[in-house]
Structure formats: structure tokens, C-alpha cells
Amino acid sequence: MxxxxxxxxxLDLKKVFQIALGIVAAVGGxxxxxxxxxxxxxxxxxxxxxxxxxxxxxxxxxxFAEMTGRVxxxxxxxxxxxxxxxxxxxxxxxxxxASLAINLLTLAAEVGGVAIVLQLLFDVKFGTMLLLGLMxxxxxxxxxxxxxxxxxFGYLGCALLVYVAAAVHLKPDWHxxxxxxxxxxxxxxxxxxxxxxxxxxxxxxxxxxxxxxxxIEDGWTEKDLGLNRMNTILGFGLGGILSIAIIMVxxxxxxxxxxxxxxxxxxxxxxxxxxxxxxxxxxxxxxLFAVGGAAVEAAFSGAYTLAQFAxxxxxxxxxxxxxPRFTLSWLIFFALAFVVVATxxxxxxxxxxxxxxxxxxxxxxxxxxxxxxxxxTFMGNHTNGLFADVLGWLYFVIILIVALAAVPLMxxxxxxxx
Amino acid sequence: MDLAYRxxxxxxxxxxxxxxxxxxxxxxxxxxxxxxxxxSILSGNGIWWRRLPRPLRGIGERIFGPxxxxxxxxxxxxxxxxxxDTVIHLKAKARDLGLGQGDDRLAxxxxxxxxx
Numbered sequence: 284m285x286x287x288x289x290x291x292x293x294l295d296l297k298k299v300f301q302i303a304l305g306i307v308a309a310v311g312g313x314x315x316x317x318x319x320x321x322x323x324x325x326x327x328x329x330x331x332x333x334x335x336x337x338x339x340x341x342x343x344x345x346x347f348a349e350m351t352g353r354v355x356x357x358x359x360x361x362x363x364x365x366x367x368x369x370x371x372x373x374x375x376x377x378x379x380x381a382s383l384a385i386n387l388l389t390l391a392a393e394v395g396g397v398a399i400v401l402q403l404l405f406d407v408k409f410g411t412m413l414l415l416g417l418m419x420x421x422x423x424x425x426x427x428x429x430x431x432x433x434x435x436f437g438y439l440g441c442a443l444l445v446y447v448a449a450a451v452h453l454k455p456d457w458h459x460x461x462x463x464x465x466x467x468x469x470x471x472x473x474x475x476x477x478x479x480x481x482x483x484x485x486x487x488x489x490x491x492x493x494x495x496x497x498x499i500e501d502g503w504t505e506k507d508l509g510l511n512r513m514n515t516i517l518g519f520g521l522g523g524i525l526s527i528a529i530i531m532v533x534x535x536x537x538x539x540x541x542x543x544x545x546x547x548x549x550x551x552x553x554x555x556x557x558x559x560x561x562x563x564x565x566x567x568x569x570x571l572f573a574v575g576g577a578a579v580e581a582a583f584s585g586a587y588t589l590a591q592f593a594x595x596x597x598x599x600x601x602x603x604x605x606x607p608r609f610t611l612s613w614l615i616f617f618a619l620a621f622v623v624v625a626t627x628x629x630x631x632x633x634x635x636x637x638x639x640x641x642x643x644x645x646x647x648x649x650x651x652x653x654x655x656x657x658x659x660t661f662m663g664n665h666t667n668g669l670f671a672d673v674l675g676w677l678y679f680v681i682i683l684i685v686a687l688a689a690v691p692l693m694x695x696x697x698x699x700x701x
Numbered sequence: 702m703d704l705a706y707r708x709x710x711x712x713x714x715x716x717x718x719x720x721x722x723x724x725x726x727x728x729x730x731x732x733x734x735x736x737x738x739x740x741s742i743l744s745g746n747g748i749w750w751r752r753l754p755r756p757l758r759g760i761g762e763r764i765f766g767p768x769x770x771x772x773x774x775x776x777x778x779x780x781x782x783x784x785x786d787t788v789i790h791l792k793a794k795a796r797d798l799g800l801g802q803g804d805d806r807l808a809x810x811x812x813x814x815x816x817x
Contacts, residue, residue, distance in 0.1 A: 359787035367710045367723070372752045375710075426816065594712050594723035594744070596804055603817035607807035610817075 313522025314443055314529075315577030316396040316547070317389075317484035317638045319570060320631050322526050323544040323553075324699065325477045326533025331455075331463030334527055336478045338464060340485025341523030343678050345515045347486070347649060348494050350656040350667070350675065352511035355498035358661040362495045362648055363591035369651040379592045381644040386489055386585035388637040390616055391623035393578035394420070395630025399547045400571040410625070416575075417621050424579055424613070429500060429599045436576025443525050443569030449557035450531035460531065476692040476699050479685050480635070483642035485526065486682070489584035491648070496587040500598050505665065532557070545631055582620070586612035635698055642689045645682050653679060704739060705729075712788040713744060713777070713800060720788075721795035721804075722775070725749035739779050742789070744800060747773030775799045 325333040354360055360368070363382075367375040397420065398413035405412070424432060468474075498511065532553030537544050544550050547570070554566035583599070589612050590597035596606040603610040624630065653675045657667045667675055693699075705727055713722045722744035729737040747768035750761025766773035777798055783790040795801035811817055 364712060372710065372749060373754065376753065425814075590720075594720060596720045596801070603814055604808045604812040607804050607811040610811055611807060 313490070313519055314440065314525050314569075314573045315389075315484075315487070315490075316392050316574050316630065316634045317487055318526050318529065319396075319547060319550050319574070320544075320634045321477065321480035321484045321638060322529040323533040323537065323550040325481050326530035327537040327542065327544050329469075329474060329477060330534045330538055331460050331531065332467060332469070332474070333477055333481050334460065334463035334530060335466040336481035337485065337523055337526045337530065339466075339681065340482040341519055341526070342674075343482065343486045343681065344490065345519045346671070346674050346678050347652065348491050348519060349512060349515040350652050350671070351491050351495035352498050352503070352515060353508060353665060354652060354655050354662070355495045356503035356507050356511055357505055357663065357665045358655065359499065360655070360661070361499055361587065361591050362492050362652060363588050365655045366648055366651045367592060369654055370647075374647065374651075375592060378644070378647040379588060381640075381647060382488065382492070382588050383585060385637060385641050385644055386581050386588065387616065387619055387623070388633055388640065389487065389489055390578055390581040390585065390620040391628075392630050392633040392637050393574050393581055394617070394620045395624040395628075395633060396547055396574040397571060397578060398624065399630060400567055400574065403548045403551075404567055404571070413621065413624055417617060420575060420578055420582075421614070421617050424582070425603070429497070432576075432579060432599075433497075436572050436579060439572035440569055440576055442565045443573055445554045445558065445562055445565040445569060446528035446532050447524060449554050449562060450528040450535075452557045453532065453535045453553075455531055455535055463530075472692055472695045473699065475688065476696040479642065479689050479692055480638055480699070481526075481530075482681075482685055483638045483645075483689065485523070486645060487638065487641045488645055488648055489581045489641075492584040492587055493580040496583070496591070496597075500600050508665065529553075547631060578620075582613045582616045585616040586610075632698070635693075639689045639693050642682075643686050646679070646686055649679060649682055707785065708739070708742065708789060711785075713742070713791060713795075714788045715791050715795040715798070715800065716783070716793055717795075719795050719801065721791075721798075721801035723749070724789060725774075726752065728776070741779055742777040742782070743770075743774055744777060745774040746803075771799070 322337070325336070351362055354365060363375070363379070366378050370378075394413070394417055397416040398409055401407070401412040401416050402409050423435065427435065498507070503511065529550070533544060533550070536542075536553040536556045537549065542549055542552065551563055551566035551570065555563035558565070586609050587597060589595075590606070590609045595608045597609040598606055601609070623633070655661050656675065657672060659666050708724050709727055711724050712720060713724060715721050724742045724744060725748045726743040727739060728741045728743060730740040731737040747766035750758060750765050751768060753761055762768070768774050770776050775798065777791065777800070781792050781798065783792045791798065796805065
């Protein structure tokens with residue numbers, strides 16, 4: 284950082300601007316179909332009582348993303364590189380297969396979500412919107428540079444801030460809201476299922492694979508550790524505020540009206556209740572770009588995962604023919620996602636499976652990143668400090684508990700419908 | 702053995718900075734009673750599956766190839782390694798070593814797409 288000369292001040296301003304852009308992009312990019320589905324249902328069913336689960340999930344993604352960003356900046360290693368190096372081929376292959384399957388499920392859910400929102404906006408058949416939405420995503424990813432992609436989806440996804448305004452506008456009982464941040468137990472499997480879902484929706488690993496690979500694509504070095512910390516804390520933190528707002532709006536509008544937001548479009552009704560047609564349009568626009576951005580991240584994550592495991596050339600900064608197998612991989616991911624959604628499966632059901640199975644597979648990628656982040660051989664002076672270490676291990680325990688509980692709860696509650 | 706632990710599974714990068722495979726296995730030489738010497742890095746689809754648990758190796762062979770050196774496995778002599786940092790830097794171009802063939806085969810097809 285500069286020491287006062289005009290050129291140095293210019294650099295400082297540039298850095299501040301870069302941080303601001305990163306944060307705005309992270310806000311818009313944090314919320315995806317998983318948050319929309321689980322948070323809206325959690326609010327409608329349990330009022331504010333699951334707000335604490337958002338905090339648990341958001342701190343978890345901050346811890347995980349900060350470590351992966353630091354490992355990318357200092358050791359130059361993305362997540363799947365770390366997984367294969369640190370855990371060996373046998374664990375890595377299990378992680379690879381699980382991640383590819385979950386990425387595909389997630390991508391299919393997000394692509395289906397884009398089609399649903401487009402259908403609501405333009406009142407055209409779902410199949411047509413699925414095809415147009417997918418073509419739009421592929422063309423944007425193919426022709427727009429990396430920063431442009433981040434900004435298009437990140438900035439326009441910020442239209443979801445209408446939920447924050449609506450949550451305040453609807454005059455909640457702030458005492459009740461505050462009580463929701465205190466973890467509580469209600470003795471019901473359904474409550475536990477949604478707690479796992481809300482935590483899992485915040486902790487989806489594709490965001491972290493994308494974040495870590497993006498850090499390497501951006502050429503991060505030790506000088507960018509501050510940027511990494513700011514992006515993860517402020518970006519994911521503000522993204523968490525969006526998740527809280529979605530729960531609050533759902534609790535105030537959908538819950539009392541006994542509306543079950545198991546259809547993605549109903550999530551937007553809260554914003555409409557507060558601000559009429561403008562609120563509805565802003566919510567749908569925000570959902571379109573947030574979910575579209577998540578689709579892009581999931582497709583890239585799949586391709587990053589495969590390329591990093593196999594050692595292929597990868598990166599959006601390379602021309603398509605400079606990283607041909609990487610390019611073909613993300614194109615195939617989009618095509619497979621289209622096939623999955625075209626079978627007629629409900630994107631909301633897909634989302635629930637994607638979130639729950641993501642949680643189950645999470646320890647496989649979280650542990651090697653935690654181990655490398657503590658390893659002086661790779662990280663030099665930038666290993667976890669005491670605070671990061673305690674948080675890192677605490678979250679490993681939380682992730683293990685959530686991972687073990689996820690599938691039994693899904694079965695007991697019949698995916699939250701019991 | 703520390704070196705083997707450090708190198709195995711690491712990323713290979715050629716002299717132009719191109720990622721071109723992983724250190725999927727290692728070959729050692731040396732006499733009985735003397736310390737083993739890292740002789741070469743093996744990389745390619747036909748080799749990594751041999752490190753899977755025995756029941757899965759048959760499936761690996763069927764899907765990824767039998768592991769023939771010069772065909773689906775490339776031997777990179779240790780002398781061709783330039784230095785190690787976060788990756789393994791090689792002294793030669795990937796093409797000259799026989800690495801990155803999958804990308805090379807696909808590149809002309811992908812190059813037909815616009816702006817590639």
C-alpha cells in the first residue's frame with residue numbers, strides 16, 4: 284500500500300475500488316436457488332427461528348473461502364490440487380466423483396431456476412425459456428471476459444436487496460427477530476432438516492471451488508491477502524444479510540398467509556407485498572441474475588474440478604483453444620444440465636437434493652484445505668493463526684455433524700414435506 | 702522419500718507455462734542396500750488408476766487405458782525437471798515431451814468456434 288505520493292494514492296484508490304467491486308459481486312453472487320428455496324421455506328414454516336442457522340452457515344463459508352483464497356494466493360493451489368496432493372488419489376477420486384455429481388445437480392437446479400424466472404417474467408412456455416435461458420448463459424460465458432461475467436451477474440443480482448428493504452418496510456417485531464439469532468431446539472425433525480438446509484445452502488462447495496480458482500486466474504499473490512479477507516468477510520457477510528432478509532420477508536408475508544414457497548416464484552411475493560409491481564420485478568430480476576450467476580459458477584466449478592484433478596490446462600483467461608478440454612467440459616456440463624431439467628424434474632426438488640448432498644460431501648474438500656492452510660511447508664508465514672485454527676476445526680466438527688445428519692433427516696421428513 | 706511425497710500428484714508445467722498433466726506415479730532406481738534415486742515421473746490416463754484399491758483397477762484399466770509407456774503413459778526423466786515450487790516446472794515444451802496430447806488433439810476442433 285502507498286505511503287502518500289500521488290501515484291501511491293492512485294494505487295490505494297484502485298485497491299479500494301477493486302475491493303468494493305469484489306464485495307458487490309460477492310453480494311449478488313452469494314444467493315442462489317438453494318438459499319431462495321431453503322430460506323423462504325424456513326421463514327414460512329418457522330418464522331424467525333432459523334435465523335441463527337444463516338449465521339452458522341455464513342461464518343462457515345467465510346472461514347472456508349478465506350482459507351481457500353489464502354492457499355490460492357500463497358501456495359498457488361486451487362482446491363482440487365490441494366485435495367489430490369494432500370489426501371492422495373483414493374480420497375481425491377471419491378471427492379472428484381461426488382463433486383462432479385453435485386455440481387451437475389446444482390447446475391441443473393440453477394438452470395431450471397433461470398427458466399422458471401424467465402417464464403414468470405415473459406409468460407412463455409417453460410421448455411422455450413429453458414432453451415433460451417441456457418443459450419443466453421452459454422453465450423455470455425463464451426463471449427464475455429471473466430470480470431464482465433462477475434459484474435453482470437453480481438451487480439444485477441444486487442436487485443435482491445429489495446428483500447432487505449422489504450424486510451424493514453414490513454415493520455417486523457425486532458425483539459422476535461433478535462431472538463431468532465439465538466440457537467434453539469424445537470425437537471422436531473422438520474426443524475432440524477431446515478436448519479441443515481439453511482446451513483448447507485450457505486456452505487455449497489461450488490462457490491468455494493470457483494472462488495479459489497478465480498483467485499488463481501486473477502493472479503493473486505501474498506499482496507492480495509487483504510483483498511481476500513475483505514471479499515470473504517464483507518462479501519459473504521452482506522450476502523448473509525440477503526439470506527436473513529429472505530427469511531424475514533417470508534416469515535412476515537408467506538407464513539401468516541400459509542403460503543408454501545415450494546414454487547420458486549412464490550418467494551418473490553414478499554417483495555411484491557411490500558412494494559407492489561416494482562418490488563416483484565426487482566425480486567424477479569435479482570433472482571434471475573443471482574441464479575444465472577450461480578449457474579455459471581457451478582458450470583465453471585465442474586470444469587475447474589475436472590481439469591485440476593487431471594492436470595489439464597484450465598482458465599477462462601485462456602482462449603477456448605488454449606484450454607480445449609476445460610472449454611469442452613463446461614459446455615458439456617451445460618448440455619447435461621439441460622438434459623436433466625428437460626426430463627421434467629422439478630428444479631426445486633433438484634435444489635434440495637443438491638444442497639443436502641453438497642453438505643454430505645463437504646468434509647472431503649474442507650479437511651485438505653484446512654490441513655494445507657495450517658502447513659508451514661506450503662504457507663510459510665501465512666498459516667492459520669490461533670483464531671483461524673480454532674474456527675477452522677470448530678467448523679470441521681460442525682460440518683461433520685451436519686453431513687452425518689443431512690440424509691437421515693431428508694429421509695425422515697420426506698424432503699421437508701412431512 | 703520426502704521428495705517423492707512432495708512431487709507425487711503435483712501439477713506439471715512446461716517451459717512455456719502450460720499445464721500439461723500431473724505426476725501420476727514415480728519411478729525409482731538404485732541397487733539393493735543403497736538409497737533409491739528418483740528416476741522419472743510418469744503421467745497420463747493409463748497410470749493413475751493403478752494406485753486405486755485393487756478391486757477398482759480393472760474398471761480403471763477398461764476406462765482409461767492399459768498403461769503403455771509412450772502411448773497412454775508418458776515418462777518424463779527427472780533430468781527434464783527444471784525446478785519445483787508450487788508446481789513442477791519442466792525444461793522442455795509439453796509437445797516435445799509427449800505431454801498434453803489430449804488438449805493438442807482437441808484444440809483444432811475447438812479452434813473452429815468463434816473467437817477462439
